[in-house]
Amino acid sequence: MNSPITLDALRVLDAIERRKSFAAAADELFRVPSAISYTVNKLEEDLDLTIFDRSKRKADLTPVGNLIVEQGRLILEATNELTYMAKQSASGWELEMRIAIDSILCFKPIYTLIEQFQVDNPWIDIKITEEIFGGTWDALTAGRSDLIIGVTGDLRNNNFKSHAIGELEFVFAVAKEHPLCHLPSPLSAKTIKQYPSIVVADTSRQLDTRSAGLLDGQPRITVADISQKIDLQLLGLGVGYLPVHRIQNHLDSGELVELKVAKPEIREVNICSAWRKDNKGKALAWFVDKLQTLPHDVFLGK
Structure with missing residues (x-):
């Protein structure tokens, strides 16, 4: 039936x-x-x-x-x-190359690689997805992506390989007119908890979701991506840690102000790209090889 x-x-x-x-x-x-x-x-x-x-x-x-x-x-x-x-076993060349990138990074370097790749491989479809926090690992472990860029932390297990691509620097930043700007530093957790934290939603589907820089009992405003988080903090609607490479112009102009925290939760995070060891696809091998030749921190706009 x-x-x-x-x-x-x-x-x-x-x-x-x-x-x-x-x-x-x-x-x-x-x-x-x-x-x-x-x-x-x-x-x-x-x-x-x-x-x-x-x-x-x-x-x-x-x-x-x-x-x-x-x-x-x-x-x-x-x-x-x-x-x-x-598809993989048929020819060695994938019909589709799937790449997941953390939304916190600059996407231009991967666009440049795609342009180079298509010169010799125009028939291979390329799918770029944007993930947040554990969503990159989730995409790789679930088989939705072949290559992930911007993951943090240790490898999930021996089934994966990785390559270091940079170091993210975070600062606790608020809008220039925010009440926290008028208080003595370093700021205590008790003081910070009086204001909402702007949180970017984890895109994990199967792995446990997580967040960073959120204090126990602190109210939150959850947004879809890092750009929305920056916009809301510029408006003074909340507080939180932000990646320096995404807000340097706002720090320079004074629109955002870096404040010292008594017990900073996050400052610097090493990031890498990762892929499955057992994936023998030629397209994946091409991108992995090219990624390893790129300058360090290129995905941070440097």
């Missing part, structure tokens, strides 16, 4: 659950909203069950819908892995 739960239907459900709306899922999958609705309605009709609770404006899964999405993601991951392995 053929199951009505197709891979396409699982991709649609996954997108709706992650994006929290049918319209946003349609945008991600490059389809019209009516096509998304038809897929869901048809699946519910064929299964004779309800996947989404339509009593609310938000696209909330029913318990059985949540089961289908959770198990469906395992199927999608397995299918993607099988497809990828088949």
Whole structure:
């Protein structure tokens, strides 16, 4: 018996659950909203069950819908892995090179490498994704990316290799008119906790999410990327650590002010690129080789 739960239907459900709306899922999958609705309605009709609770404006899964999405993601991951392995074994050259970069970095160096790569390999698709915190490791371990750039910390296990690409420097910075600017330094944790921390959301899907520079009990404003975090801190809506290479012009102009903290949580972080040892793809090897020839800290705009 053929199951009505197709891979396409699982991709649609996954997108709706992650994006929290049918319209946003349609945008991600490059389809019209009516096509998304038809897929869901048809699946519910064929299964004779309800996947989404339509009593609310938000696209909330029913318990059985949540089961289908959770198990469906395992199927999608397995299918993607099988497809990828088949493509790799066929010729040695990947049909798609997938690169995940932490949003805190400058992307121009990888664009330059892509331009060079396409001269001799125009048929190979390249997919660039932006990740935050543990999202880069998550993308590599889950098989969504072949190469990740901007990871911190030790290697997850012996299945990976890495290459150091720079050192991030962070400072605790606030808007020039923020009340903290008028207090004696170094600032205590008790003083800082009186103001919201601007936090960038971790993009991990399977690994545990994390954050940095957040004090216990401190209110937070969560944003999607580092650019939004900088914008909110420029407006004085919150406080937090920021990467120096992304805010140097604001520090120079006085729009942002670096303040001393009694017990600084983060100052300097070593970053690297990483990839799977067992990935023998020729496209990956090309990018790894080129990355190792780039100047140190080039992804920090230096």
